[in-house]
Amino acid sequence: MKKLFIPIFSLCVLACTKSNTDDNTSNDGATTNDFSRLYAKIYNVKSIDSSGSSSVIIKTTDVPDHKTPFFGTSSAKYEAYNGDNPDFSTKISLMGNISDPTLLSQSITFTLPKKPVVASSHSSTSGGAIGIARNGVVYFNQYNGANAALDELEINNADQYLGHPTPSAGSSGAVYHYHYEPKYLTSTFGNSSFMGFLLDGFPVYGPYENGAKVTTSMLDSYNGHVSSTEDYPNEKIYHYHVISATSSVASVLKLAAPYINGGKYYGTKGTVN
Numbered sequence: 161m162k163k164l165f166i167p168i169f170s171l172c173v174l175a176c177t178k179s180n181t182d183d184n185t186s187n188d189g190a191t192t193n194d195f196s197r198l199y200a201k202i203y204n205v206k207s208i209d210s211s212g213s214s215s216v217i218i219k220t221t222d223v224p225d226h227k228t229p230f231f232g233t234s235s236a237k238y239e240a241y242n243g244d245n246p247d248f249s250t251k252i253s254l255m256g257n258i259s260d261p262t263l264l265s266q267s268i269t270f271t272l273p274k275k276p277v278v279a280s281s282h283s284s285t286s287g288g289a290i291g292i293a294r295n296g297v298v299y300f301n302q303y304n305g306a307n308a309a310l311d312e313l314e315i316n317n318a319d320q321y322l323g324h325p326t327p328s329a330g331s332s333g334a335v336y337h338y339h340y341e342p343k344y345l346t347s348t349f350g351n352s353s354f355m356g357f358l359l360d361g362f363p364v365y366g367p368y369e370n371g372a373k374v375t376t377s378m379l380d381s382y383n384g385h386v387s388s389t390e391d392y393p394n395e396k397i398y399h400y401h402v403i404s405a406t407s408s409v410a411s412v413l414k415l416a417a418p419y420i421n422g423g424k425y426y427g428t429k430g431t432v433n
């Protein structure tokens with residue numbers, strides 16, 4: 161009796177341990193929320209500290225590692241617009257005031273949950289940073305400063321990498337950000353790659369998965385789902401997806417809304433300041 165009992169008990173212990181294991185050791189398709197291998201892919205930031213038990217702290221200047229027309233023409237990182245939107249302009253008219261900002265270095269700190277969990281009550285995204293791209297540039301949501309959907313004027317202000325700065329009149333100055341597919345990152349790292357994190361600590365991935373374009377109909381209302389990814393081929397993780405458009409012309413790009421997030425966070429959000 162005793163000989164039979166011990167092996168069965170051991171198996172149970174192993175099975176229970178396995179179901180609670182995350183990262184590196186699990187290959188049974190279990191869902192994990194350990195994103196340590198993704199923190200290692202964040203670059204062009206001042207610092208990233210994932211040594212704490214509950215939070216990951218990322219500090220960024222928000223200055224892109226790629227060129228853009230929004231650096232002044234005297235900057236080595238200035239690049240004239242070379243995208244496919246004939247209506248692009250660095251100038252934007254805001255209630256009659258023309259803004260033509262040069263992007264400025266920021267001091268932004270993200271404190272993200274290290275083991276993100278689904279929220280019991282999903283909070284809405286707000287104006288300003290809702291996440292951080294893997295190159296340290298911040299993500300904004302799909303709305304403008306008046307909480308309305310981004311219109312043609314704003315889309316026509318998106319550079320060849322689909323970023324642009326906020327108007328320089330604000331107290332923090334011109335904050336460069338992405339509302340749409342971060343095109344420098346998808347072209348550099350691939351369409352199915354890790355693209356950064358939203359404020360709730362869940363990762364964002366590119367617009368393709370397993371060779372197929374991701375559409376919002378494949379995702380939940382937060383623009384995410386649970387699936388394996390390039391970084392987690394044998395496990396499943398909750399992640400958001402960037403939705404891509406075939407062109408950066410406003411009438412076409414608009415159709416990719418909500419671009420990154422559905423308007424609310426899937427998980428409990430961290431802080432940014």
Ligand SMILES: [Zn+2]
Pocket residue numbers: 300324325326337339
């Ligand atoms: Zn914007």
Ligand SMILES: [Zn+2]
Pocket residue numbers: 365369385387388389399401
């Ligand atoms: Zn996916």
